[in-house]
Amino acid sequence: MNDPVKQGILELAKAIWSSDSLRFLDTERTRGLREDILRKLLALAMTDDERAAMLGLPDGCRVRESAKIISPKNLVCGEYVWVGENAVLDASGGLQVGSHTTFAVGALVWTHGSVLANLELDNRSGNPWIVRKPTKIGSGCYIGGPSSIYPGVTIGNKVIVLPMSVVAEDVPDNVMVGGSPARIIRAIDEEWMARYREQNELQNLL
Numbered sequence: 511m512n513d514p515v516k517q518g519i520l521e522l523a524k525a526i527w528s529s530d531s532l533r534f535l536d537t538e539r540t541r542g543l544r545e546d547i548l549r550k551l552l553a554l555a556m557t558d559d560e561r562a563a564m565l566g567l568p569d570g571c572r573v574r575e576s577a578k579i580i581s582p583k584n585l586v587c588g589e590y591v592w593v594g595e596n597a598v599l600d601a602s603g604g605l606q607v608g609s610h611t612t613f614a615v616g617a618l619v620w621t622h623g624s625v626l627a628n629l630e631l632d633n634r635s636g637n638p639w640i641v642r643k644p645t646k647i648g649s650g651c652y653i654g655g656p657s658s659i660y661p662g663v664t665i666g667n668k669v670i671v672l673p674m675s676v677v678a679e680d681v682p683d684n685v686m687v688g689g690s691p692a693r694i695i696r697a698i699d700e701e702w703m704a705r706y707r708e709q710n711e712l713q714n715l716l
């Protein structure tokens with residue numbers, strides 16, 4: 511290689527790697543964390559389908575490169591789920607997602623809360639104050655981003671969560687919700703679907 515800039519970058523990388531200030535702590539926890547970090551780095555070179563498969567998601571699921579799934583082993587996920595850029599699905603408290611659901615860019619789903627740890631001035635790693643609640647999102651849902659779904663919430667099937675919403679309470683099947691806190695805006699019934707198809711000239715696909 512005769513590009514001096516490239517050569518300089520390589521030399522710099524080598525110097526940083528061999529510096530004593532670059533230290534790694536070798537415990538069971540750090541080994542686990544490092545494995546996650548390395549997987550995420552390697553996943554940058556993967557396609558959306560490969561990334562989903564690496565996370566153990568079923569057929570047809572796609573995960574964009576900057577999405578994050580926390581504790582994927584606690585995620586029970588249906589087929590054909592799409593997770594957009596910068597979406598965060600926290601499955602640490604147990605997360606169930608039905609098939610054909612989309613998490614749009616920046617959607618945030620939480621199954622844990624650290625508020626008590628902060629108020630107790632005890633938010634060290636491994637503190638006992640973290641609240642975890644199983645959270646469920648149905649099939650055929652569209653979760654607009656950047657919305658937040660709170661821990662413990664159950665969202666039914668065929669629900670639209672409009673962008674910028676905060677879903678703090680359970681949501682029944684077949685509704686559109688929006689706002690903070692999210693409120694039901696309308697039913698998603700066959701009439702609404704027919705009108706929406708017509709408005710968007712999608713009738714010919716049926």
Ligand SMILES: CC(C)(COP(=O)(O)OP(=O)(O)OC[C@H]1O[C@@H](n2cnc3c(N)ncnc32)[C@H](O)[C@@H]1OP(=O)(O)O)[C@@H](O)C(=O)NCCC(=O)NCCS
Pocket residue numbers: 594614615654655670672673674675688689695696
């Ligand atoms: C969700 C969606 C299908 C709704 O379609 P629509 O034609 O706007 O639906 P409707 O007109 O029947 O109803 C929307 C109602 O919610 C309101 N609304 C729209 N966005 C809202 C929001 N983010 N928060 C609260 N209310 C909202 C509208 O003003 C309207 O209220 P109105 O009935 O009083 O006029 C469409 O807006 C959409 O696809 N949005 C998301 C686009 C997106 O995020 N793309 C990124 C893909 S990764």
